[in-house]
Amino acid sequence: MGIKWDRFFITGDPLILGSQIAILLTMIGIVVLVSYLKKWKWLWTEWLTTVDHKRIGIMYILVGVLMFFRGGIDGLLMKAQTATPDGQLLDAQHYNEVFTTHGVVMILFMAMPFLIGIMNVIVPLQIGARDVAFPQLNALSFWLTFSGAMLFNISFVIGGSPDAGWTAYFPLAGKEFSPGIGNNFYAVAIQIAGIGTLMTGINFIVTILKMRAKGMTLMKMPMFSWTSFVTSIIIAASFPILTVALALMTFDRIFGTHFFTLSGGGMDMMWVNLFWLWGHPEVYIVVLPAFGMFSEVISTFSRKTLFGYKSMVGSIVGIAILSMLVWVHHFFTMGAGPGVNSIFSITTMMIAIPTGVKMFNWLFTMRKGRIQFTTAMLWALAFVPCFLIGGITGVMLAMGAADYQYHNTLFLVAHFHYVLIPGVVFAVFAGLYYWWPKMFGHMLNEKLGKLHFWLFVIGFNMTFMPMFFLGLNGAVRRAYTYSAESGFGPLMLVSAIGAGILAIGFAFFCYNIYWSARYADRNISSDPWDARTLEWATASPVQFYNFAKIPEVTSLDAFWYMKKKNKGLKFSNDELEEIHMPSNSGLPFIMSIVFGISGFLLVFEWKIAALVAALGILICLAIRSFDYNDGYHVPVDEIKEIEYGWQNKEKGVEKHVN
């Protein structure tokens, strides 16, 4: 019980005091607003208890946007601090906390929710299913992710943020060197979110293997579904390692065991080993669905079927296997010897082969295509050169011997931002512009979208390109300040200005969401892009049962050929049957709150209280076991009415594109 009550709320820093007040006001504001609009019941029945994969997906995306904002503020704080030599904005401790939460939030609570959100909305539609295999489990996955994200985010106002880097290397992250509770937040919050992610992975493996429409063999499956499938398999393979590593960390920190400590026979580098055994596959978990999105976008806007579909599938499966074999390249400098480092250098360089195959496939898809420069396509086009820079510098870093020079410098930081921002963030933006009409029934404004695009891409390059040179000149990462004599000043300033432009770009995106929600035309066709895959064969926004009649698939790009041959799109009313749908459930939401409370108590090392709260989890599981509600049936008349509502709509497509 080493926690002092007077340290419960963080005090004494004006920035944090401001945040505390802002959080309090926001919470009061939300409660007042919902009460004023009398929306509590609506919120509960339509969103909090929903098991509809599309709504869960939208909530994931909302979490992603919020967390992008949070992580982005962290990034801007870092850039503001290092804009000039001997910056005074943040002290060393605060800077440590900021770069730690920036990393965790951006990877686990921004990239993952964005991608899993889009997977949730799109994959069941693409494979012609009515929901995922386990809808209630899916809701639990989301709420656990949400619960973990919230627990992690309150750390900076209550109790103190983790400050040992997003990798939380031992011995620094251990009790001996980080006696506060910040790193308890790390261990517990990520654990809760990780359990949710693991269940998502299992859910999507089953969904994709078992619930594809008739005729859709694996090799006729759209590329985004393929990459989501492979991602789910990597999740199922690698997240258990994180679960175990975090559990051991929790034991070390809270129960005084010695798995990773320096004393008592612990092995500090074992944490690093286990962390990257999960951490490297994690990179592919976030980047593969993104590759799938680019494949869909490039194919749609080049008006061509994807070039080299089979080699694309082969290369993602190859990446899935190789992703498990490269983790040591994150700690070459541990000095595991020439044998180990050489093997892992080679496997790392091998990753460039399947990735190169994919690059050429995209380029050849565009070749001789009639390219439409929509905002979604612009993101895909910008991705190619930007990601190439990230990939090439990756091969440089892969050389074990050379890595001793690059290690821990801003060169590395620039490299992985060049991989993850084009590879994930550009993809998410492309996917959002592309699938927005599917989710909400209106387009995002293309003009604002292009402003967003140009500001973001220019800002991104301006922020991270200088870091390559700074890193080669010896600027280390995670240093909160530097002297004027180092000569880093000018490039650091350029980088900071770039970050500002990046932020303005993101602000345009947020404004675009707002503007489009208010003013965009609702009278659009269900297929505004003239697209190729099954999600466009149904209404926009999609009716809750997805498909009145499950389409039958005969080829790749099923919807495209249905349109060309005018076959399989229309059905007569007497073909309709009752649809079986899952009922809503409040249990996932309640269970996640219990998880959150239990986790919070565990963070503060109130072990007995945490245990009592954890009993609530078991009670929820027991209640679920005795839950015999197996859904409801939608009557044919209701289906007819809904289908009539959208199928005979005027097609106001053209004026929305370009």
Next chain:
Amino acid sequence: MDNHSKGFPKSQVFGFVLSLVLTFAALFVALKTSLSFNTIIWIIGTLAIVQAGLQLFMFMHLKEGEDGNSQTINVIYGVFIAVVTVAGSIWVMSFGM
């Protein structure tokens, strides 16, 4: 497979006999030879893995049913992950010795 209901269960008997042979071979190596401890461990370990694989195919119906192939892939992938995680960690953390 059809040979559950009719005909002589050839593959099962074959698998049973082979399992017996492997078990007794292990026993023989462990009890009746004067090889070094390390060699014995390696030999009986290998025999155990061979027999585990054999039983997966012969008795645990790995290849049967509509999901035969995906089950095989699952098992192989699972073994791959386990070997990489455990053996890889030991190898790396012992600095490649």
